[in-house]
Amino acid sequence: MTTRVASHAGSWYSARGTTLSNELDQWLAQVPDSIDGTQLPVPGARIIIAPHAGYSYSGPAAAWAYKSLDLSNAKRIFLLGPSHALYLPGCATSKHSRYATPLGDLVIDTTTVKELQETGEFDKMSTSADETEHSLEMHLPYIYKMLSQSFKSAAEYPPLVPILVGNTNADTEKSYGKILAPYLADPTSVFVVSSDFCHWGLRFQYTYYLPASPSSAAASSSGGHSLKKRDKDPTDPLIHESIGRLDKLAMDAIETGKHDEFLGNLRETGNTVCGRHPIGVVMAAIEILEKEEKISDEGKGKGKFKFVRYERSSEVEEISDSSVSYASAYAVL
Incomplete structure (x- = not known):
């Protein structure tokens, strides 16, 4: 029985359980009780996309996804996040039996992890790789908080299935989708997908800009180009308005439900959606x-x-500036 430590506590979010719990409560309280006339949590919404930056940046945005999440039938929670440091052509699982948070430990579903390992398609993260990666860890306090609101005791909390997703291509994503589809079909399985959206700026080596104003080309990414450091700062539209349009195009592609449509959008714009x-x-x-x-x-x-x-x-208004985008979504299944 080994436990992954909360390696980013104290830097990316508070290491003090009481402080962290209060912050999560505050952000969740800021989310309305209903969205578009639907009471939260959204019935049947057992898949979410939420960001994974430091909580001072993305904590409030993530609350929208978590308040939408329906845990009423949950018996197992899959957590999928991108690999930022470890080169990985496929996917990997954790070798630990618990993940620590300042709020309490989350138990790993070692039975499901073993089933995934037996497919021969999943690597195992080393302890170092597991603890270096933040895309999974940043969701753990929110998951723990939502479980504490949905279940009477920690002994009843559904176990976690953490999956680190590497630099996959379209075919490998479809292959892993096929492996995970039976689990996704199970109404007691919940899926949390970890992703930030556009990382814009010279420091991210991504300065794509859509020059047409939203009124003339709102649904198009054509005519875009990368800004150079020596270029004049554009004003029609402002850079942050262009970033918003780039992210809207990516979100629209995801909302179609068509995997190839999303991949096509990324090929066209190069949007740095890390998840x-x-x-x-x-x-x-x-x-x-x-x-x-x-x-x-x-x-x-x-x-x-x-x-x-x-x-x-x-x-962002100047080419020398930078920003990261955060988006929250749910899907009913």
Whole structure:
């Protein structure tokens, strides 16, 4: 029995359980009790996309996804996040039996992890790789908080299945989607997908800009180009407005429910959505269930993501500036 330490506590978020709990409560309270007339949590919303930056940046945005999440039937929680430091062509699971948070430990579903390992398609993270990566850890306090509100005691909390997703391509995303589809079809499985959106700026080596104003080309990414350090700061539109349009195009592509549509958007704009691969795996899994007719037709938009919150770390106006975008979404299944 080994436990992964909360390696980013005290830097990316508070290491003090009481302080952290109060912050999470505050951010959740800032989210309205209903969205578009639907009471939260959204019934059947057992898949979410939420950001993974330091809580001072993305904590409020993530609250929108977590308050939408329906845990009423949850018996197992899959957590998929992108690999930022470890080169990984496929996916990897944790070798630990627990993940620590300042609020308490989350138990790993070692039975499901073993099943995934037996497919021969999953690597195992080393302790160093596991503790270096932040994309999974940044969701743990929120998961613990939501479970504490949904279950009577920690002994009843559904176990966690952490999956680190590497630099996959379209085919490998579809392959992993096929492996995970039976789990996704299980109404007691919850899926949390970890992703930030556009990382814009010279420091991210991404300065793509859409020059046309939103009124003339709102739904198009054509005519874009990368800004250079020596270029004059554009004003029509402002850079942050262009970033917003780039992210809107990516979110719209995700909301279509078509994996290839999302991949096409990324090829066209190069948008630096760091969780593109875990998003792609889950979208591929949903499409497989649709083809197998395991997703019923009743209810408009079933199996499709709906974005409910979008924020940026700053409003970029100068080429020398930078920002990271944060978006939250849910899908009913």
